Amino acid sequence: MRKPIIAIVMSFVLIWTAGCAAGANEQGASDKKKPVRIITVQEEKRPIALEYTGVVATEELKKLAFKSGGRIQKVFVKEGEQIAEGQPLVQLDSTDLTYALSGAKGQMSAAKAQYDKAINGAAPEELQQIEANVKKAQDSYNFAKDNYEKCQKLFAEGAISQSELDKVKLELDIRESDLKAAKESEKQAKNGARNEDKAAAKGQLEQAQADYNYKMSLMEDATIKSDSSGYVVEVLYEEGELVASGYPVLVVRNDSQVVKVGVSSKDFKKIAIGTKAKIKTDGRSIEGEVTNIGQTPDSQTRTYPIEIALSEKTLPLGLIVKLEFVIGEESGVWIPISAVMANGEDYVYVVKDEKAVRRKVTLGEVSGDYVKVQGLGKDEQLVIAGMQRLKDQDQIAIQQ
Numbered sequence: 001m002r003k004p005i006i007a008i009v010m011s012f013v014l015i016w017t018a019g020c021a022a023g024a025n026e027q028g029a030s031d032k033k034k035p036v037r038i039i040t041v042q043e044e045k046r047p048i049a050l051e052y053t054g055v056v057a058t059e060e061l062k063k064l065a066f067k068s069g070g071r072i073q074k075v076f077v078k079e080g081e082q083i084a085e086g087q088p089l090v091q092l093d094s095t096d097l098t099y100a101l102s103g104a105k106g107q108m109s110a111a112k113a114q115y116d117k118a119i120n121g122a123a124p125e126e127l128q129q130i131e132a133n134v135k136k137a138q139d140s141y142n143f144a145k146d147n148y149e150k151c152q153k154l155f156a157e158g159a160i161s162q163s164e165l166d167k168v169k170l171e172l173d174i175r176e177s178d179l180k181a182a183k184e185s186e187k188q189a190k191n192g193a194r195n196e197d198k199a200a201a202k203g204q205l206e207q208a209q210a211d212y213n214y215k216m217s218l219m220e221d222a223t224i225k226s227d228s229s230g231y232v233v234e235v236l237y238e239e240g241e242l243v244a245s246g247y248p249v250l251v252v253r254n255d256s257q258v259v260k261v262g263v264s265s266k267d268f269k270k271i272a273i274g275t276k277a278k279i280k281t282d283g284r285s286i287e288g289e290v291t292n293i294g295q296t297p298d299s300q301t302r303t304y305p306i307e308i309a310l311s312e313k314t315l316p317l318g319l320i321v322k323l324e325f326v327i328g329e330e331s332g333v334w335i336p337i338s339a340v341m342a343n344g345e346d347y348v349y350v351v352k353d354e355k356a357v358r359r360k361v362t363l364g365e366v367s368g369d370y371v372k373v374q375g376l377g378k379d380e381q382l383v384i385a386g387m388q389r390l391k392d393q394d395q396i397a398i399q400q
Helices: 002-031 095-120 124-156 162-191 195-221
Strands: 034-040 043-058 061-065 070-075 088-092 223-225 230-235 248-254 257-263 276-281 284-293 304-310 320-336 346-352 355-360 362-367 370-374 381-385 394-398
Touching: 034 346, 043 362, 088 248, 095 195, 124 162, 195 223, 257 284, 257 320, 276 304, 320 362, 320 381
Parallel strands: 034 394
Antiparallel strands: 034 381, 043 257, 043 320, 061 248, 070 088, 088 223, 230 248, 257 304, 276 284, 276 320, 284 304, 320 370, 346 355, 346 381, 355 394, 362 370
């Protein structure tokens, strides 16, 4: 009786052991699957951008100076002060300039009077005076002539000496010369000045006007005014100090901001005036546009200087920012850069029959965190997380 019971117990044990072994095999197979996350690859269009690092700077820095030297009378601003267009900044003592301007104005008025006279001729009252002078000269000449003729008769009779006759002749010559001069003046007054005299008078007037305009510009320049809104960077002179002409007295900048960056020769040809850019700082993005491109590379870095004008003026000068030049769009297969592995070649893992299959890819343009690749087809499943633990043909478990 004991033998049948023992046989039944042994059979039950064998069946239970076999079931446990099968369950363990199934659990082991499940444990070998590696968890991954995937996306379905699609063709799409993305913007192409070049990534660089730049520095926020002012668009324009100016050194301001006087045209003429002198003593600083008044400094109206301080370093760091915001200034508006047309605002007075520094003023010279203009006493000497005022005297010089007054003298130049007088010379210009005199030259204009001479020119007007040459063009318009003598005035009626002047013409009357000239005619009176001619009559006076004519009377003096007639008197001297009559006297000379009388003296000639007396000399012939031996009543006067040769020297006395010569004196009378000299007086006649002088009166004749005065008469000719008076008649010439009358002729000019009636006919107007000669062309060369008019040209000379015009030249003197133009010279006097140029001198007056120059001294007027010096007078106006005695106060330096801001030609745009901005800020005072540095004040180089104090009130009461002497400054020479052309020496900077102020350094100012306008309130427009730019980002300055050096780009490689490879990317230099891809950027043009008007190229859009995105400047990223403190978690926000600011729009910008390329406004200046240097044609000569830096001697040390061999990069080309480029300036991007910002749509805002709120960034501190000297701030280092990241920026992207948006140079176009491209269609193709774009995948996260983080999904690409490298080991002598670039590759990714795709899913096929619940296995991870290693696939070689060729990288292209970069757009943000994505890269354009060749080697993947539309609707393929790409592993984007967990690929670091994978080997080719590993069993995978797709996680949501």
